[in-house]
Amino acid sequence: xxxxxxxxxxxxxxxxxxxxxxxxxxxxxxxxxxxxxxxxxxxxxxxxxxxxxxxxxxxxxxxxxxxxxxxxxxxxxxxxxxxxxxxxxxxxxxxxxxxxxxxxxxxxxxxxxxxxxxxxxxxxxxxxxxxxxxxxxxxxxxxxxxxxxxxxxxxxxxxxxxxxxxxxxxxxxxxxxxxxxxxxxxxxxxxxxxxxxxxxxxxxxxxxxxxxxxxxxxxxxxxxxxxxxxxxxxxxxxxxxxxxxxxxxxxxxxxxxxxxxxxxxxxxxxxxxxxxxxxxxxxxxxxxxxxxxxxxxxxxxxxxxxxxxxxxxxxx
Amino acid sequence: xxxxxxxxxxxxxxxxxxxxxxxxxxxxxxxxxxxxxxxxxxxxxxxxxxxxxxxxxxxxxxxxxxxxxxxxxxxxxxxxxxxxxxxxxxxxxxxxxxxxxxxxxxxxxxxxxxxxxxxxxxxxxxxxxxxxxxxxxxxxxxxxxxxxxxxxxxxxxxxxxxxxxxxxxxxxxxxxxxxxxxxxxxxxxxxxxxxxxxxxxxxxxxxxxxxxxxxxxxxxxxxxxxxxxxxxxxxxxxxxxxxxxxxxxxxxxxxxxxxxxxxxxxxxxxxxxxxxxxxxxxxxxxxxxxxxxxxxxxxxxxxxxxxxxxxxxxxx
Numbered sequence: 001x002x003x004x005x006x007x008x009x010x011x012x013x014x015x016x017x018x019x020x021x022x023x024x025x026x027x028x029x030x031x032x033x034x035x036x037x038x039x040x041x042x043x044x045x046x047x048x049x050x051x052x053x054x055x056x057x058x059x060x061x062x063x064x065x066x067x068x069x070x071x072x073x074x075x076x077x078x079x080x081x082x083x084x085x086x087x088x089x090x091x092x093x094x095x096x097x098x099x100x101x102x103x104x105x106x107x108x109x110x111x112x113x114x115x116x117x118x119x120x121x122x123x124x125x126x127x128x129x130x131x132x133x134x135x136x137x138x139x140x141x142x143x144x145x146x147x148x149x150x151x152x153x154x155x156x157x158x159x160x161x162x163x164x165x166x167x168x169x170x171x172x173x174x175x176x177x178x179x180x181x182x183x184x185x186x187x188x189x190x191x192x193x194x195x196x197x198x199x200x201x202x203x204x205x206x207x208x209x210x211x212x213x214x215x216x217x218x219x220x221x222x223x224x225x226x227x228x229x230x231x232x233x234x235x236x237x238x239x240x241x242x243x244x245x246x247x248x249x250x251x252x253x254x255x256x257x258x259x260x261x262x263x264x265x266x267x268x269x270x271x272x273x274x275x276x277x278x279x280x281x282x283x284x285x286x287x288x289x290x291x292x293x294x295x296x297x298x299x300x301x302x303x304x305x306x307x308x309x310x311x312x313x314x315x316x
Numbered sequence: 317x318x319x320x321x322x323x324x325x326x327x328x329x330x331x332x333x334x335x336x337x338x339x340x341x342x343x344x345x346x347x348x349x350x351x352x353x354x355x356x357x358x359x360x361x362x363x364x365x366x367x368x369x370x371x372x373x374x375x376x377x378x379x380x381x382x383x384x385x386x387x388x389x390x391x392x393x394x395x396x397x398x399x400x401x402x403x404x405x406x407x408x409x410x411x412x413x414x415x416x417x418x419x420x421x422x423x424x425x426x427x428x429x430x431x432x433x434x435x436x437x438x439x440x441x442x443x444x445x446x447x448x449x450x451x452x453x454x455x456x457x458x459x460x461x462x463x464x465x466x467x468x469x470x471x472x473x474x475x476x477x478x479x480x481x482x483x484x485x486x487x488x489x490x491x492x493x494x495x496x497x498x499x500x501x502x503x504x505x506x507x508x509x510x511x512x513x514x515x516x517x518x519x520x521x522x523x524x525x526x527x528x529x530x531x532x533x534x535x536x537x538x539x540x541x542x543x544x545x546x547x548x549x550x551x552x553x554x555x556x557x558x559x560x561x562x563x564x565x566x567x568x569x570x571x572x573x574x575x576x577x578x579x580x581x582x583x584x585x586x587x588x589x590x591x592x593x594x595x596x597x598x599x600x601x602x603x604x605x606x607x608x609x610x611x612x613x614x615x616x617x618x619x620x621x622x623x624x625x626x627x628x629x630x631x632x
Contacts, residue, residue: 067597075597124464136563145456147565148440151598155563159593161489162476162555171558171593173477239478242487243559247452247471249463277475277487281383281391282467 002048003303004041004062005105006030008079008132011037013044014296015052016303020116022296024051030079037080038088042095049096059098059310061302062088063105065133069150071102101309105298107144107153110137111308112301113254118289122251126244128155129257129293130237134176134183140248144308156180160239178236181212181259188215188229199223216262234266238273245278245286252287261292318364319619320357320378321421322346324395324448327353329360330612331368332619336432338612340367346395353396354404358411365412375414375626377618378404379421381449385466387418417625421614423460423469426453427624428617429570434605438567442560444471445573445609446553450492450499456564460624472496476555494552497528497575504531504545515539532578550582554589561594561602568603577608 003022004013007030014025026044034040041062049057064083067074071089092100110127113119119127123142129135134156138145145152156176157169164173168182177183189210192198196207199218204210218226241253255263255270263270267290275283320329323346330341342360350356357378365373380399383390387405408416426443429435435443435455443453450472454461461468472492473485480489484498493499505523508514512523515534520526534542557569571579571586579586583606591599 067595138563140456140461141459143457145564147598147601148567149565149597149601151562151565151595151601153563154565154595154598155559157595158559158562159476159555160478161480162552162593164477169595171562171595173555173593236478239475239489243471243474246467246474246487247454247469248461249465249467249470251464277478277489279383279467279470279473279485279487281465282463282470285463285465285467 001058001303001306002045002060003299003301003306004044004060005298005302006037006041006062006064006077006080006083007298008065011040011044012295012299013041013048014299014303015048015055015057016300018307020112020300020303022300024048025296025299032079034080035082037082038086038091042092045092045096057098059306060092060096060100061108061305062092062100062102063108063298063302063305064088064102065105067150067154068102068104073102074150099306099310101305103305104135104137104150104153105301106135107137107146108301108305109256109298110139110153110301111144111304112297113256114139115304115307116300118254118256118291119252122287124248124250126248126250126253128237128240128253128255130179130181130255130259130263131257131293132181134180135257138248140250155240155244160236175236175240179233179240184215184229184233184259185210185212187232188226191225191229198225200226212259213262220265230266234269235273237263238270239277241270241274241288242277242283245274245282249282250286252289255288255290256293256297258293260290264290264292317374317619317622318361318376319615319617319622320360320376321614321618322353322357322378322380322396323614324381327356327360328611328615329357329364330615330619331364331371331373332616334623336428336616336619338616340364341612341615348395350396351398353398354402354407358408361408361412373414375622376408376412376416377424377621378408378418379424379614379618379621380404380418381421383466383470384419389418390466415622415626417621419621420451420453420466420469421617422451423453423462424617424621425572425614426455426469426617427460427620428613429572430455431620431623432616434570434572434607435568438603440564440566440568442564442566442569444553444556444569444571446495446497446571446575446579447573447609448497450496451573454564456566471556471560476552491552491556495549495556500528500531500545500549500575501526503548504542507541507545514541516542528575529578546582550585551589553579554586555593557586557590557604558593558599561590561598565598566602568605571604571606572609572613574609576606580606580608
């Protein structure tokens with residue numbers, strides 16, 4: 001399969017085996033507000049296909065940020081506005097005469113964790129992806145939960161605190177403002193905005209230069225401000241794990257995404273937070289894993305999307 | 317079908333047609349901590365069956381509070397401890413030689429709303445049931461979400477405020493403490509506990525006599541304490557509607573249960589609260605209805621459970 005990850009900073013496409021191994025790949029830096037994302041994706045696929053030689057490419061899968069409704073990118077993608085409302089799956093199918101599937105990037109990632117990763121062997125799986133934003137992909141009884149118009153799994157933008165602050169999505173008290181990379185950095189900046197002597201500011205140089213990674217590093221070193229932000233991230237994430245555990249009662253939950261690397265060392269705190277909210281028997285039934293993502297996670301997920309769709313639509 | 321509702325105050329069984337009409341019924345007051353609930357249920361079924369005359373009873377459905385795992389009552393039911401861990405569906409099947417199904421009462425209620433009520437005609441439905449407690453039933457792509465060991469749909473006990481107060485379930489900041497009957501009454505009592513001159517206390521006679529219905533009545537009459545409690549209920553319920561809308565993106569949401577009668581008049585406030593948290597396009601895709609429940613709602617749901625299982629297991 002060819003798996004494509006339309007990311008905010010990079011568009012990456014890979015030739016992925018049925019075992020999830022990436023045997024060839026092409027990456028290109030994404031331009032901000034690119035107007036030719038589809039053409040870039042097509043050229044990467046074209047390249048890979050040419051280089052695939054005699055290998056059979058069974059299909060094309062693409063992961064795109066934001067909701068995707070039946071292969072059509074439903075809402076505006078900030079860094080790829082040309083994709084909005086275009087029937088991308090149909091266009092790729094027409095261009096390459098191959099089965100082509102497009103879905104939300106975290107839905108693809110979830111299918112990848114299910115097929116190749118930490119979510120293998122279960123019939124119901126929730127994947128929570130803490131990256132720059134916060135996404136979620138849900139598989140119940142072997143089916144991806146897409147929802148009626150492509151929003152299925154957007155638990156990153158559901159309130160964990162209904163009287164919490166505004167989120168950039170327009171909502172309020174969303175998980176993303178506590179536990180995503182952007183949310184963590186913004187929360188730290190807000191806490192030290194009026195305190196130029198704060199350790200976070202000293203380490204970053206200026207308030208606006210505070211990164212998520214720095215927040216985790218200073219929290220681990222004992223800085224109380226950074227620690228408070230990280231503590232809130234762990235509690236909010238634990239609350240969402242419990243929401244999934246009590247509400248959907250899955251066999252497995254995988255926490256991953258770009259921020260997961262920093263969360264691995266906090267696993268005991270996150271699980272303790274989850275236990276504060278979850279029914280013990282439902283929690284006990286769920287295998288919970290925190291696994292770092294790498295730059296190929298979504299690409300492999302997009303390939304898993306192809307395998308998922310081909311199997312689902314097979315009448316053999 | 318025979319539908320049985322094992323409620324906290326009444327155990328009710330009805331002979332229900334395939335259109336959801338209750339053509340005969342028997343009710344019996346539930347004893348607190350009854351040790352013979354199963355025998356009571358069996359005697360009601362026996363009675364109804366005898367009175368059914370020549371009518372064909374296709375099966376027996378039972379709705380029980382709390383999680384039910386594959387026909388076995390999974391956790392302790394406070395008012396019917398004899399049911400805990402018993403394979404109730406199997407026992408009823410053996411006794412009556414009829415297909416017998418047991419599920420969480422709100423799962424049954426959700427199937428009833430889907431088949432006979434406000435949730436008809438959709439493939440994905442979330443039913444939020446605000447009663448004494450707060451339950452939820454979820455149908456996605458035509459399948460009830462039961463979870464891996466019977467907790468599926470317990471969104472009433474997931475945090476809408478992760479730093480909120482303790483819930484009686486052991487969790488924290490659960491929807492139930494804001495928007496269930498028990499939660500609303502307790503919140504009002506807590507607010508006026510130190511204020512014997514409060515209107516709520518004057519109207520109720522004493523703090524402990526404050527009921528949910530009184531809170532709604534005084535809120536409508538302009539009492540600021542009652543209004544604050546009701547306002548929080550509306551906001552928390554709106555937040556959960558948005559959580560369902562963004563996360564599961566269903567075609568329809570039905571809010572019902574014993575408290576729904578009081579919520580109908582607050583529909584604009586609840587929907588406005590939901591809009592504060594939800595993605596507009598996901599919210600726009602969901603038909604949201606607030607409908608009062610009556611004393612036969614769960615009974616009819618239990619009958620719908622029979623129809624659901626018979627159809628699902630049919631190989632015709």
